[in-house]
Amino acid sequence: MIRLDQPNLANLPELRHIGKPLPRIDAMGKVTGATKYAGDYVMPNMLHAKVLRSKYPSAKILRIDVSKARGFPGIVAVLTADDLPGARVTTDIPGVTDTAKRAGTDAPILAKDRVRFMGEAIAIVAAEELAIAERASDLIEVDYEPYPAVFTPAEAMQPGAPIVTEPDNIVARWRIVKGDADAAMKNADVIVEGTYKTQFIDHAYLEPEAGIAWVDENGVLTIRVSTQVVEHFRSIAAALQLPQNKVHVMGALVGGGFGGKEDITVELFIGLAALKTRRPVKMIYTREESLLAHCKRHPFTITHKTGVTRSGRIVAAQVNMLADSGAYVYLSPYVLLYAASSAVGPYRVNNVTVNACAVATNNTFTSAFRGFGAAQACVAYEQQMDEIARELDMDPRQVRRINYAQAGDTTPNGQAFRGAVWLEECAQRAWDALGEETKANAPHMKIGRGLASYMQSYGRITWFHDTSQAWVGLEMDGSIVIRCGVPDIGGGQMNTLAQITAEVLGVPMERITVYGTDSALTPLAGTTTATRQMYMSGNATYQAALAVRKTLAERASQHLECELDEIDFADNTVFVKNDASQNMPLTQLIAICAAEGLPRANLSLFKAPFTDKLDPDNAQGDIWPDYTFGAQAVKVAVDTETGEVRVLKSAACHDVGRALNPAAVAGQIEGGAAQGLGYALMEDVQIVNGVTLTPSFAEYLIPTASDIPETKTIILESGTGLGPFGAKGIGEPALTPMAPAIANAVADAIGARVTQLPLTPERVLEAIDKIETRFS
Amino acid sequence: MQRKTIHLTLNGEPREWSVYPNELLLNVLREQEFLTGAKYGCGIGECGACTVHLNGAPMLSCLTLAIACDGADILTIEGLARDGKLDAVQEAFLEHSAFQCGFCTPDMIMMTRALLNENPQPSEAQVRDYLRGNLCRCTGYASILRAALDAAAVLNVRRNIHAAEERADA
Numbered sequence: 001m002i003r004l005d006q007p008n009l010a011n012l013p014e015l016r017h018i019g020k021p022l023p024r025i026d027a028m029g030k031v032t033g034a035t036k037y038a039g040d041y042v043m044p045n046m047l048h049a050k051v052l053r054s055k056y057p058s059a060k061i062l063r064i065d066v067s068k069a070r071g072f073p074g075i076v077a078v079l080t081a082d083d084l085p086g087a088r089v090t091t092d093i094p095g096v097t098d099t100a101k102r103a104g105t106d107a108p109i110l111a112k113d114r115v116r117f118m119g120e121a122i123a124i125v126a127a128e129e130l131a132i133a134e135r136a137s138d139l140i141e142v143d144y145e146p147y148p149a150v151f152t153p154a155e156a157m158q159p160g161a162p163i164v165t166e167p168d169n170i171v172a173r174w175r176i177v178k179g180d181a182d183a184a185m186k187n188a189d190v191i192v193e194g195t196y197k198t199q200f201i202d203h204a205y206l207e208p209e210a211g212i213a214w215v216d217e218n219g220v221l222t223i224r225v226s227t228q229v230v231e232h233f234r235s236i237a238a239a240l241q242l243p244q245n246k247v248h249v250m251g252a253l254v255g256g257g258f259g260g261k262e263d264i265t266v267e268l269f270i271g272l273a274a275l276k277t278r279r280p281v282k283m284i285y286t287r288e289e290s291l292l293a294h295c296k297r298h299p300f301t302i303t304h305k306t307g308v309t310r311s312g313r314i315v316a317a318q319v320n321m322l323a324d325s326g327a328y329v330y331l332s333p334y335v336l337l338y339a340a341s342s343a344v345g346p347y348r349v350n351n352v353t354v355n356a357c358a359v360a361t362n363n364t365f366t367s368a369f370r371g372f373g374a375a376q377a378c379v380a381y382e383q384q385m386d387e388i389a390r391e392l393d394m395d396p397r398q399v400r401r402i403n404y405a406q407a408g409d410t411t412p413n414g415q416a417f418r419g420a421v422w423l424e425e426c427a428q429r430a431w432d433a434l435g436e437e438t439k440a441n442a443p444h445m446k447i448g449r450g451l452a453s454y455m456q457s458y459g460r461i462t463w464f465h466d467t468s469q470a471w472v473g474l475e476m477d478g479s480i481v482i483r484c485g486v487p488d489i490g491g492g493q494m495n496t497l498a499q500i501t502a503e504v505l506g507v508p509m510e511r512i513t514v515y516g517t518d519s520a521l522t523p524l525a526g527t528t529t530a531t532r533q534m535y536m537s538g539n540a541t542y543q544a545a546l547a548v549r550k551t552l553a554e555r556a557s558q559h560l561e562c563e564l565d566e567i568d569f570a571d572n573t574v575f576v577k578n579d580a581s582q583n584m585p586l587t588q589l590i591a592i593c594a595a596e597g598l599p600r601a602n603l604s605l606f607k608a609p610f611t612d613k614l615d616p617d618n619a620q621g622d623i624w625p626d627y628t629f630g631a632q633a634v635k636v637a638v639d640t641e642t643g644e645v646r647v648l649k650s651a652a653c654h655d656v657g658r659a660l661n662p663a664a665v666a667g668q669i670e671g672g673a674a675q676g677l678g679y680a681l682m683e684d685v686q687i688v689n690g691v692t693l694t695p696s697f698a699e700y701l702i703p704t705a706s707d708i709p710e711t712k713t714i715i716l717e718s719g720t721g722l723g724p725f726g727a728k729g730i731g732e733p734a735l736t737p738m739a740p741a742i743a744n745a746v747a748d749a750i751g752a753r754v755t756q757l758p759l760t761p762e763r764v765l766e767a768i769d770k771i772e773t774r775f776s
Numbered sequence: 777m778q779r780k781t782i783h784l785t786l787n788g789e790p791r792e793w794s795v796y797p798n799e800l801l802l803n804v805l806r807e808q809e810f811l812t813g814a815k816y817g818c819g820i821g822e823c824g825a826c827t828v829h830l831n832g833a834p835m836l837s838c839l840t841l842a843i844a845c846d847g848a849d850i851l852t853i854e855g856l857a858r859d860g861k862l863d864a865v866q867e868a869f870l871e872h873s874a875f876q877c878g879f880c881t882p883d884m885i886m887m888t889r890a891l892l893n894e895n896p897q898p899s900e901a902q903v904r905d906y907l908r909g910n911l912c913r914c915t916g917y918a919s920i921l922r923a924a925l926d927a928a929a930v931l932n933v934r935r936n937i938h939a940a941e942e943r944a945d946a
Contacts, residue, residue, distance in 0.1 A: 707920065
């Protein structure tokens with residue numbers, strides 16, 4: 001049923017488990033409702049906690065009076081900044097030991113004398129019942145004095161603008177210089193300029209932020225939490241002034257992450273309350289709280305100036321980027337770097353200057369979101385490619401073909417594409433999958449088609465010196481345990497490890513159990529972010545399984561009296577490759593190894609490529625291990641009377657290197673495209689003068705089953721990825737090209753471009769009106 | 777507020793609940809019965825994560841007062857499999873990997889089951905329309921639509937076989 005087209009262009013070898021859409025190990029729990037998420041856990045004597053949040057986007061706190069709350073029946077603890085150890089929560093990337101940090105980069109856990117965005121935490125209330133904790137806002141008196149604020153990056157950059165966090169409102173800058181764009185621009189036949197804007201959007205995972213914390217019998221603060229990053233145990237320890245080995249973060253299967261559970265959410269609130277009360281404390285954000293107070297995707301304003309020849313070759317590009325970091329820094333410097341380095345997209349441009357800047361405002365803070373800056377960059381560069389084609393009166397696909405990067409070409413930061421670069425192949429297949437041209441069924445309906453190509457890194461920034469560890473061990477009965485601290489956020493991160501191990505050790509998936517997402521009991525595997533787990537933990541697991549296989553194979557070759565390389569493993573059996581009648585059950589081999597004291601388990605560490613940090617003023621050098629490439633094509637219908645846009649058909653084609661589990665890969669691609677559709681057409685966290693006007697799913701609209709077009713998913717496998725079996729990451733790439741593809745299709749339909757996402761009916765009508773005014 | 781005792785059937789078993797007039801069905805299911813398949817996603821009926829069957833019809837348990845369930849027959853995802861055998865809708869979701877994070881999977885399955893009870897042979901458009909109040913952020917709905925249509929097809933085949941067997945017996 002899964003509509004996959006697998007041409008196997010690279011002639012990859014057939015494998016027994018890899019490449020098969022095997023049922024995932026997490027499937028049964030999910031279809032029976034047995035799967036437990038962080039908010040499903042309860043403990044005896046548990047308290048419920050709520051956060052009191054700021055009503056104003058920018059204010060001084062003159063007084064906080066908690067006396068009424070402290071005496072209220074059922075309230076067990078009330079905590080304010082005065083009760084805290086004084087440390088702040090680090091908002092830099094976990095695991096990065098970068099000493100050069102702005103004074104105001106770290107955020108307070110609870111605001112003390114000033115709030116900087118609406119929804120900032122001020123106090124924590126822990127109570128016997130949730131309904132009592134919810135009364136915190138009635139019982140705690142906070143006197144505010146409005147403080148001058150800035151709500152747009154442009155305002156925030158004005159001389160004399162109010163400072164959001166010290167020392168100034170510029171929280172990050174990157175300048176990338178390759179070649180000489182000024183000089184090359186003079187040689188261009190045509191110069192095309194365009195400005196493209198994106199909006200705040202919310203991750204809108206169905207599972208709100210949730211966790212439960214308690215202090216165990218050894219004095220260890222233990223936190224079961226919905227998180228993409230169990231390594232936050234270190235920053236939690238720092239913030240609470242505990243030794244790192246006295247904080248234990250246990251994840252749970254995560255009900256959607258998309259970057260929104262990459263930063264700390266509830267951990268410190270429940271951790272503080274548990275330390276204070278010595279009782280288990282649970283917290284689940286309401287949906288309103290989640291929309292109000294966790295990070296959003298950075299809005300960007302991106303200006304392109306591109307010099308091209310008459311024949312369509314790009315000779316120079318100057319790109320300026322301005323991002324709204326909101327009230328605190330969080331991952332803004334890195335989001336900005338992703339955007340800046342992919343500013344011109346997957347095209348060969350030898351002369352590029354990129355100036356990128358992230359600016360603090362009194363809006364909700366922004367941080368990681370699937371696509372992480374590279375998605376915003378793609379919204380701009382792919383619209384710019386269509387505008388270049390329009391200026392030159394050429395087919396947009398032809399302009400792309402002329403400029404597509406090839407293997408060996410370099411990004412603006414000078415990083416070479418080392419693997420296959422199947423941009424043209426992906427674009428052609430996605431476009432062809434749209435099928436016949438559709439005729440409009442009424443005069444006011446216009447049909448358009450659009451395409452977007454993209455590049456998106458997988459794996460973390462290489463100067464973070466990223467590692468992952470996994471442990472693979474055989475039990476006496478031939479079953480397998482994998483231990484790897486990978487948080488599974490729904491992409492099948494744990495299942496992938498089982499599928500890799502099944503392949504290497506010839507044991508069926510149902511005989512494998514994966515233990516993940518535990519900062520103390522599973523080997524640390526790093527964050528489930530940056531499209532890195534298949535690549536990093538997949539390789540760590542692959543190495544560990546290979547090491548176990550090597551030991552077993554050596555012993556088996558003695559027993560079966562054959563050469564080492566003749567040994568193979570399948571179906572719980574060890575056998576001689578060309579004579580399967582010579583075999584032994586895996587359990588017999590394990591028993592022999594156990595009797596002789598040979599290891600049946602291995603702990604392996606995988607290292608990504610390591611590089612040095614780049615100079616922020618010209619940023620030349622490698623930043624990521626590798627890239628995924630692909631394309632998205634869409635067909636839209638635009639109602640020129642109402643401005644409504646409907647996507648009729650969507651076709652995505654991605655080179656995933658190797659699809660370890662095609663069903664899981666298709667799920668990522670289809671889900672990413674749907675999020676991209678929401679980004680393009682409907683999603684908009686409207687923050688006006690610092691106030692969020694969209695605090696529920698009635699105002700913040702995400703795609704429903706009715707909004708999704710007919711979908712075609714094409715998976716190509718070049719086999720050139722850095723993951724196990726040549727796989728590349730697909731989690732983030734799946735989203736990146738959808739929004740610009742839709743923007744291009746709408747422009748194709750109506751003959752005018754809406755340069756601000758989302759493409760609401762109002763904006764579409766406004767664009768149509770402008771053309772009509774021009775010609776009337 | 778006074779608690780009131782009510783009687784109902786939950787997943788085929790008789791139950792007696794003592795509930796406050798303002799207690800929500802979702803909270804009673806999760807906190808008293810420890811049935812956590814129905815989820816809190818928004819609390820105000822906008823996401824569908826809390827969907828259960830009330831007297832055979834899909835219901836948002838976050839908007840349903842428990843006290844109003846006196847005498848009712850409630851089915852949650854935990855009661856859908858019978859005698860250890862998955863329902864055809866669960867099998868189809870398994871077959872099509874019609875989930876990613878799985879948080880909405882119980883409600884999607886309960887909603888699909890309700891649809892097929894009402895309309896055994898829905899068109900794809902009817903499936904989309906029926907499921908549009910149930911949000912999924914991971915799958916893009918494509919695999920869910922495939923699973924729902926496949927479950928309908930499987931159930932129809934089973935019904936036809938069953939009817940043929942009955943004719944043969946008669």
